[in-house]
Amino acid sequence: MLRSMQPFNYLRPSTLSEALKLLGDHGREAKVLAGGTDLIVGMKEKGLSPRYVIDIKGIEGLDGIGYDPNEGLRIGTLATMSEVSASSCVREHYLFLAHAAGEVGSVQVRNRATIGGNLCNAAPSAETAPALLCLDAVLTVAGPKGERAVAIEEFFRGPGMTVLDGEILTGMLIPPVERKGIYIKHSPRNAMDIAVIGAAAAVTPKEGGWENVRIALGAVAPTPVRVHEAEELIRKKGQTKEAIEEAGRMAGETASPIFDVRASAEYRSEMVENLVIRALSELCDS
Ligand SMILES: Cc1cc2nc3c(=O)[nH]c(=O)nc-3n(C[C@H](O)[C@H](O)[C@H](O)COP(=O)(O)OP(=O)(O)OC[C@H]3O[C@@H](n4cnc5c(N)ncnc54)[C@H](O)[C@@H]3O)c2cc1C
Numbered sequence: 001m002l003r004s005m006q007p008f009n010y011l012r013p014s015t016l017s018e019a020l021k022l023l024g025d026h027g028r029e030a031k032v033l034a035g036g037t038d039l040i041v042g043m044k045e046k047g048l049s050p051r052y053v054i055d056i057k058g059i060e061g062l063d064g065i066g067y068d069p070n071e072g073l074r075i076g077t078l079a080t081m082s083e084v085s086a087s088s089c090v091r092e093h094y095l096f097l098a099h100a101a102g103e104v105g106s107v108q109v110r111n112r113a114t115i116g117g118n119l120c121n122a123a124p125s126a127e128t129a130p131a132l133l134c135l136d137a138v139l140t141v142a143g144p145k146g147e148r149a150v151a152i153e154e155f156f157r158g159p160g161m162t163v164l165d166g167e168i169l170t171g172m173l174i175p176p177v178e179r180k181g182i183y184i185k186h187s188p189r190n191a192m193d194i195a196v197i198g199a200a201a202a203v204t205p206k207e208g209g210w211e212n213v214r215i216a217l218g219a220v221a222p223t224p225v226r227v228h229e230a231e232e233l234i235r236k237k238g239q240t241k242e243a244i245e246e247a248g249r250m251a252g253e254t255a256s257p258i259f260d261v262r263a264s265a266e267y268r269s270e271m272v273e274n275l276v277i278r279a280l281s282e283l284c285d286s
Contacts, residue, residue, distance in 0.1 A: 037105070039053075074172070
């Protein structure tokens with residue numbers, strides 16, 4: 001049901017320090033606005049009513065995507081899903097991240113939705129989170145006391161909750177480690193629906209095996225999660241059929257799936273197992 005939006009003060013700072021000052025001044029009454037595809041829906045339909053909306057889109061330096069062989073892949077928080085999915089840097093180095101961004105909503109949504117907003121909204125189903133977890137992304141966060149780096153695994157605290165405390169996510173850096181990966185979105189509808197399960201896996205191929213095995217899931221726990229036990233198993237036993245099936249079972253067991261209108265907990269657990277097996281098997285074949 002569409003409710004009417006409560007009046008709010010729209011603020012459009014032109015610098016990061018101005019934005020942080022506004023955030024500090026207005027505290028919990030303020031919300032940061034990036035693409036608005038979550039925030040505005042929340043304000044229109046879910047009773048969210050910030051008194052101050054701080055639009056960060058006019059701040060220079062928060063967008064852009066670039067790759068440096070020594071530093072890695074840097075993505076500004078305001079890079080849109082369309083930009084991430086089309087970026088030659090992303091596609092060349094971490095194609096599965098481009099695929100994940102390309103799974104979000106529709107073209108219209110992707111043209112507005114930012115990668116930073118996807119993480120800060122902290123939905124368990126956040127589409128880019130499993131791929132970024134597999135890539136060991138390090139998030140850069142600016143606050144009144146300066147800038148800090150947060151490993152993506154430390155970023156999520158629960159549904160809709162992050163470690164941000166009066167801070168603004170400015171971007172992320174993916175270390176320059178060679179990886180091949182895969183992201184599989186499972187959703188009963190083909191388009192315009194969030195993931196019922198998102199499963200990502202990535203590895204660094206080396207002679208005779210894999211290094212840096214990563215398996216991460218979305219929409220099956222209060223936050224996007226990595227499945228360390230399953231990663232460890234593949235590291236120890238290698239990418240045999242048996243090890244892959246065992247890793248799938250572990251992922252199914254470690255997930256603590258939610259029950260909602262989209263799928264039951266049992267269905268999600270079973271699908272997690274299947275998707276992880278599929279992801280690892282496809283990596284073997286690729
Ligand atoms: C029709 C539709 C379909 C969708 N489909 C999908 C889907 O398939 N998969 C999916 O994952 N999502 C989906 N979404 C959700 C949404 O598009 C994404 O989560 C999007 O990436 C959010 O980015 P945004 O820039 O629009 O964030 P906003 O709505 O601007 O912000 C989201 C939240 O993050 C905070 N925030 C944003 N940027 C920052 C920052 N830099 N620092 C601190 N806080 C910040 C805001 O205060 C707000 O709380 C869909 C949305 C719609 C409307």
